[in-house]
Amino acid sequence: MTHRDGRTSIPTARLKVTTRIPFLTLLLVAGLAGCATPPPRQAVAPETSIRLSATLISATDITLEWQGGEPDAAGHIVEFATEPHGRYTILQFLPPHQTTFTHPDLMPETSFHYRVRPFYGPASRPIEITLPEGPMGSATKDDHAWAAPRSIPGGPIAKHAIRMASADAVPTGLKAAVMHANGVRFRWTDHAADEEGYLLEDRPEGSADFGVIAVLGPNINSFGLITLPNEKKASFRVRAFYYGKPSNLAGQTTGTIPPGG
Amino acid sequence: MRSPNQARLRAGVLVAGPLLVVLAALPAAADPVESGPWTSYSPSFNVQERGCGDVSDLTFKLTCSDDDGDQRAERRYVTYTSGIRQFEGYFKIISLGGTRVSLKQTFKDQSGAYFMLAVERGGRLYAVNGGTTIATGATIGTEVRVNTVHEVGRTHRTYINGSLKHTVSSDSGGFYDKLGAYRTSSGKGPATVEWSDIRFWRK
Numbered sequence: 001m002t003h004r005d006g007r008t009s010i011p012t013a014r015l016k017v018t019t020r021i022p023f024l025t026l027l028l029v030a031g032l033a034g035c036a037t038p039p040p041r042q043a044v045a046p047e048t049s050i051r052l053s054a055t056l057i058s059a060t061d062i063t064l065e066w067q068g069g070e071p072d073a074a075g076h077i078v079e080f081a082t083e084p085h086g087r088y089t090i091l092q093f094l095p096p097h098q099t100t101f102t103h104p105d106l107m108p109e110t111s112f113h114y115r116v117r118p119f120y121g122p123a124s125r126p127i128e129i130t131l132p133e134g135p136m137g138s139a140t141k142d143d144h145a146w147a148a149p150r151s152i153p154g155g156p157i158a159k160h161a162i163r164m165a166s167a168d169a170v171p172t173g174l175k176a177a178v179m180h181a182n183g184v185r186f187r188w189t190d191h192a193a194d195e196e197g198y199l200l201e202d203r204p205e206g207s208a209d210f211g212v213i214a215v216l217g218p219n220i221n222s223f224g225l226i227t228l229p230n231e232k233k234a235s236f237r238v239r240a241f242y243y244g245k246p247s248n249l250a251g252q253t254t255g256t257i258p259p260g261g
Numbered sequence: 262m263r264s265p266n267q268a269r270l271r272a273g274v275l276v277a278g279p280l281l282v283v284l285a286a287l288p289a290a291a292d293p294v295e296s297g298p299w300t301s302y303s304p305s306f307n308v309q310e311r312g313c314g315d316v317s318d319l320t321f322k323l324t325c326s327d328d329d330g331d332q333r334a335e336r337r338y339v340t341y342t343s344g345i346r347q348f349e350g351y352f353k354i355i356s357l358g359g360t361r362v363s364l365k366q367t368f369k370d371q372s373g374a375y376f377m378l379a380v381e382r383g384g385r386l387y388a389v390n391g392g393t394t395i396a397t398g399a400t401i402g403t404e405v406r407v408n409t410v411h412e413v414g415r416t417h418r419t420y421i422n423g424s425l426k427h428t429v430s431s432d433s434g435g436f437y438d439k440l441g442a443y444r445t446s447s448g449k450g451p452a453t454v455e456w457s458d459i460r461f462w463r464k
Contacts, residue, residue, distance in 0.1 A: 060425075080423055082294060087458060089351070089406045091422055105425040107408060109296035112423065143326035143451060144358035147383060149402075182382075200401075213385070215402035226360075226383030228397065256296070 050076075050247035052116050059255035060106045066099050066116050066247060073118035074239060075212070078103075084113045084249055093119075093199075093212035106254045113251040121162045121195060121241035122170040124188060126203070126210075130233045134181025146185050147224025149216050159193035162240050169193070171221075171238050184236075185224040192218075192240035199241050200225065205233040293347050294408050294420070299462035304438075306338040313450065314442065319457055321441035323450025326359055332450060335441035338461075340370060341413070342435045347462040348409045350440065353455045354384035354401065361388075361448025365407060367417060370435035376417055376427075378407070379445055380452075387421065395419070395426040404457075411436065 049068035057063050064078065078101050079088040091103065096118075106112060160166035173189040186200065200214040200223060216223055227234075293299040308316045313325035314334030321334040352364055360381045367376040377390045387396040387405075399405065408420040414433040419426050442454045 082423070087351070089422055090400070090403045093400065103423060106423050107294040107420050107425070110294040110423075144383075145451075147358060148356050197402075212400055213398075215400060217402075224383075225401075226357075226385065228382065228385060 050116050050118070052114060052247040052250040054112070054114055054250035054252045056252045056254065057102070059257060060108055061102060061104050062106060062112055062114075062252050062254070063100060063102045064114055064116070064250065069096070069099075070118050070120075070244065072120065073244065074120055074123070074241065076116050076118050077243075079115050079117065079246075081113045082107075082110055084251065086113070088115065095209060095211075108254050108257045111251060111253045113249050115246040115249050117246045118244035119199075119241045120244060121192075121199075121239050122167075123201065123239040124171040124174045124237045126235040126237040127174055127176055128233070128235045129176050129178070129184060131178060131184070131227060131231070132181050133232075142180060142183070144179075144183065144224065144226070146179055147183065147226065149220045149223045151190075151219045152187065152222050155190050155221065159191055161194045162192045163194050163242060169240060171198070171240055174236070174238055176236065179224065182227050183224060184227065185222065186236065186238065187222045188238050190219055190221045190240070194242070195219075195240040196242040197240075198223075199239040201237050201239060202231060203235040204230045210235070210237065293349065293460075293462040294423075295347070295410055297464060299347060299464050301460065301462050304338045304341075304461055306336045309333055309335045309337055309439075309441075312444075316441065319455060319459070320355075321452075321454045321456070323359070323362065323442050323444060323452045326449050326451055327444070328449040330444075332444035333441070335366075335439045335443055338438045340435045340437045341463075343413055345464050346411045346413070346436075348411075348438055348460070349407070349462075350459040351404045351406050351457045352440075353404045353457075354380060355453040355455055356451070357384045357453075358451040359444070359449040361445045362450065362452045362454075363443040363445050363448075364440065364454060365409075366439040366443070367409070367411065368437050368439060369432070370437070372434075375431070375436065376409075376419070376429060377445070378419065379448070380454075381448075387426075389419070389427050393427075396421050 050066050051068050052066040055063050073096050075096050076094045078091045080091055081088045160169035162169045169192045171188045175187050177185045179185055195218050197218050198216040198220050199212045201210040202213050203210045310316055312330050312332035313323055314332055315322040316334045323332050361379055363377050363379045365378045366374050369375040379388050381388055384401050385399050386394055388394050406422050411417045415431055417431045418428050440456055442452045
C-alpha cells in the first residue's frame with residue numbers, strides 16, 4: 001500500500017537504532033517541539049464537494065472515481081455497505097491526491113454502496129526508526145501491555161482547536177521506544193481540544209508516501225505497534241484528526257461468477 | 262488443512278459445558294450477500310470460557326499471556342448439516358498483546374476446526390488454518406466485516422470487507438460456527454475482541 005501526503009515538507013528527523021540485542025528497550029527522542037507539519041487552513045469542516053461514481057469493471061470488481069474535494073484535507077477514507085443506508089465499513093485511508101480506488105474480488109450478485117469522506121488535522125513531525133533484526137517469536141515472554149492505547153496524564157493544560165487550524169494544536173514531542181525487534185511504543189503530547197482521534201501513520205523505507213496504520217481514540221498519547229516485515233526501517237508520525245462530510249453515495253451490483261471462475 | 266492441535270481442540274469442545282443458552286442472531290434487517298432467496302434464522306449458542314477466557318455479551322477476552330493450555334472465550338452455535346449457510350458479523354480488535362488468536366472458526370463434527378480465521382501481529386494480519394495469510398496491512402482500530410458462505414458438501418467462502426479472501430472445499434456432515442477469542446496452538450493472549458451485528462441466513 002502506498003500513500004503520499006504532499007503537505008509533508010519538513011525534513012525527517014533521523015534516528016537509528018543499531019543494537020541487535022533482543023528485548024532491549026531503547027528510547028528514541030523525536031524531533032523538536034514546534035517543528036510540526038503545517039496545519040490545515042480551514043476553520044471548520046466544509047460542505048463536501050466530492051462527487052463519487054462507481055463503475056463495474058468486471059463481474060466482481062468495482063472501481064470508484066471521485067472529483068472535487070477539499071484542498072486542505074489530509075486524506076480520504078473509502079467506505080462500503082451492502083445497503084444504501086446500512087452499516088458502512090472503512091475500506092482504506094487514502095492520501096489526498098488519490099482519486100480512484102478499486103474494490104476487488106467482490107461477493108457476487110450483491111449490491112455495493114460507497115461513499116468517500118475527507119479527514120483533516122495536523123500531523124506531528126515524523127521520526128525515523130530502524131529496528132534490530134529478530135523474529136516475531138523472540139518476544140514470547142512479553143505480554144505487550146505497553147502496546148495498549150492510553151492517555152498518559154500530565155499533558156498541557158491549554159489545548160487548542162484543530163478545527164480552527166490552530167498551530168498550537170499540532171501534536172509535539174513524538175518519541176519512540178523500541179520494545180523488541182518487532183515492537184515500538186510511541187508517546188506524544190496531545191495539544192488538541194476537539195479531535196475525533198489520532199492516526200498513526202508510517203512510511204516504510206523505499207516508499208515515498210505515508211499511510212495510516214492505526215486509528216486511535218481522542219486524547220490518546222501512548223500506543224504500541226507490532227511492526228510488519230517491511231517496517232524494519234520506517235518513518236512514523238501522529239495526526240490529530242476529524243472527519244469531514246461524506247460524498248454522495250455511489251453503487252453497483254456485482255454479477256455472477258462463471259462456472260469454474 | 263488442519264493444525265496439529267485439532268485433537269485437543271475437539272476434545273475441548275466436547276467437554277465444554279454450556280454456560281448459557283440464548284438466541285443468538287438479531288432480526289435480519291440487512292440483505293445477505295450473494296444471490297438468494299435467503300432466509301434469516303437465529304441459531305442458539307452456548308458460551309465457552311476456558312482458562313483465562315472471559316465473555317461479556319459480544320466482548321471476548323483472553324486475560325493471560327499463557328502460551329499453553331486451553332484459553333478460550335467463545336460462542337459455540339448449534340450444528341447444521343445441510344443447505345447453504347451464510348454468516349455475517351463485524352469484529353474489532355480492541356487490544357492484542359499476544360498473537361495468533363482465532364476470531365472465528367467453522368468446526369466439523371468429530372473432525373475439528375475445518376476453517377479458522379485468526380489475527381496476528383497486533384491486529385495487522387489475518388490468517389487461516391495452517392498460517393496462510395489472507396490479509397495484511399490491516400488498519401488497527403477499524404472494524405472489519407466478515408461474511409462466510411458455506412455450501413455443505415461443496416465449498417466454504419470467506420469474504421473480508423466484501424472481498425473474497427479464502428475458498429476451501431467442504432465435505433458433507435455436521436458443522437457449527439464459533440466466534441470470539443481462542444488461543445491457537447502457536448498463539449497466546451492477552452486479547453480483547455468485540456463482535457457486533459451477528460447475523461445468519463440459510464437457503
